[in-house]
Amino acid sequence: MTVDLGALAGNWEALAGRADRAATAAVVKGDGYGIGLEPAAQALAEAGCQTFFVALPEEGFRLRDAVRDAIIYVLDGLLPGTADEIADAKLRPVLGSWAEIEEWVEFRNAGGVGTAAIHVDTGMNRLGLTPTEARRLAQTPELLEAIAPDLLMSHLAVADTPDHPLNRKQLAAFRAVRALLPDIPASLANSAGIHLGFDYHFDLVRPGIALYGGASIEGASPMRPVVTVEARILQVRDVRPGETVGYGATETARQATRVAILAAGYADGYHRLAGSSDRRAGARAFLHGRHAPLIGRVSMDLIAIDVSAIPGAERGDWVEMIGPNVPVDEVAHHAGTIGYELLTGLGRRYARTYIGGNAS
Numbered sequence: 001m002t003v004d005l006g007a008l009a010g011n012w013e014a015l016a017g018r019a020d021r022a023a024t025a026a027v028v029k030g031d032g033y034g035i036g037l038e039p040a041a042q043a044l045a046e047a048g049c050q051t052f053f054v055a056l057p058e059e060g061f062r063l064r065d066a067v068r069d070a071i072i073y074v075l076d077g078l079l080p081g082t083a084d085e086i087a088d089a090k091l092r093p094v095l096g097s098w099a100e101i102e103e104w105v106e107f108r109n110a111g112g113v114g115t116a117a118i119h120v121d122t123g124m125n126r127l128g129l130t131p132t133e134a135r136r137l138a139q140t141p142e143l144l145e146a147i148a149p150d151l152l153m154s155h156l157a158v159a160d161t162p163d164h165p166l167n168r169k170q171l172a173a174f175r176a177v178r179a180l181l182p183d184i185p186a187s188l189a190n191s192a193g194i195h196l197g198f199d200y201h202f203d204l205v206r207p208g209i210a211l212y213g214g215a216s217i218e219g220a221s222p223m224r225p226v227v228t229v230e231a232r233i234l235q236v237r238d239v240r241p242g243e244t245v246g247y248g249a250t251e252t253a254r255q256a257t258r259v260a261i262l263a264a265g266y267a268d269g270y271h272r273l274a275g276s277s278d279r280r281a282g283a284r285a286f287l288h289g290r291h292a293p294l295i296g297r298v299s300m301d302l303i304a305i306d307v308s309a310i311p312g313a314e315r316g317d318w319v320e321m322i323g324p325n326v327p328v329d330e331v332a333h334h335a336g337t338i339g340y341e342l343l344t345g346l347g348r349r350y351a352r353t354y355i356g357g358n359a360s
């Protein structure tokens with residue numbers, strides 16, 4: 001697995017350029033979408049990123065050691081009794097329920113130091129205060145003062161579908177909340193939200209997947225690929241017409257076929273459903289300048305590809321499974337999932353090489 005930190009930084013700069021009236025943060029939850037939290041954050045910080053979002057406090061603690069001066073928000077907010085440790089690491093919880101507001105206020109009123117974000121739900125029904133609760137907050141200045149909020153945020157449910165009416169509905173709801181709490185910097189857009197236009201940018205945008213080269217909206221990603229995953233050929237074998245390849249005997253060779261067996265599988269986070277059968281084509285790999293389709297099921301540690309059209313393929317060759325020639329979203333599509341899941345699921349077994357970074 002090769003991670004191109006130069007491409008990561010370049011993607012951040014491209015997004016920051018697109019959202020030039022707002023500041024651009026980086027979402028690095030899920031171990032930096034699978035590429036490694038610390039190297040990702042350090043490369044982004046060097047590119048100029050000052051604000052980061054993680055999901056869990058534990059991710060925040062690791063991130064604090066990697067980027068000492070950055071602003072770090074914890075999207076999952078507070079669980080009972082966690083305000084102290086979060087604030088001690090100078091992390092900022094994203095308060096997304098009235099219970100969290102009460103706990104944070106209790107912590108601050110007892111002398112605790114720190115600021116927090118307020119998350120208001122505008123139609124996703126996942127985390128966030130209801131607009132009614134936000135109104136109640138706006139009408140209680142002493143409560144607001146006790147919270148010390150430095151960010152007002154909401155999250156878009158369908159930004160990947162620009163024409164979906166829920167986008168405009170959420171935008172209108174967020175503007176209404178913002179009008180009640182005008183003094184707090186505001187943030188609404190994820191990667192796809194940035195493409196919805198300036199109306200959606202407010203003071204801070206929060207891209208995740210686009211930084212890592214994944215598609216945030218339908219179609220091919222315009223971002224630079226960051227992750228390349230390669231596996232080596234263990235052996236090349238001839239399969240006769242009528243014989244099958246792999247578990248379940250799901251794919252039958254229609255003609256004499258040369259098959260290369262690769263040392264990678266679903267234990268490496270390569271989805272089993274990206275395999276192929278007689279009824280359904282699977283994902284593709286890339287070697288010697290050409291694509292080679294998967295043949296049969298993906299095993300735990302092995303994948304078979306059809307190299308009949310690639311005479312030079314031989315034992316020991318490296319084969320690209322995901323990368324510039326095999327977009328992560330293409331593999332994800334064949335597995336019935338999204339690039340996000342594939343990236344964050346890339347296993348621990350890879351030898352990881354980071355290129356293009358100054359930190360290394």
Ligand SMILES: *Cc1c(COP(=O)(O)O)cnc(C)c1O
Pocket residue numbers: 027029075154155189190191192206207208209210216
């Ligand atoms: C994950 C997440 C993001 C980033 O979303 P992408 O689609 O990866 O850009 C932004 N905001 C919140 C609240 C998130 O949970």
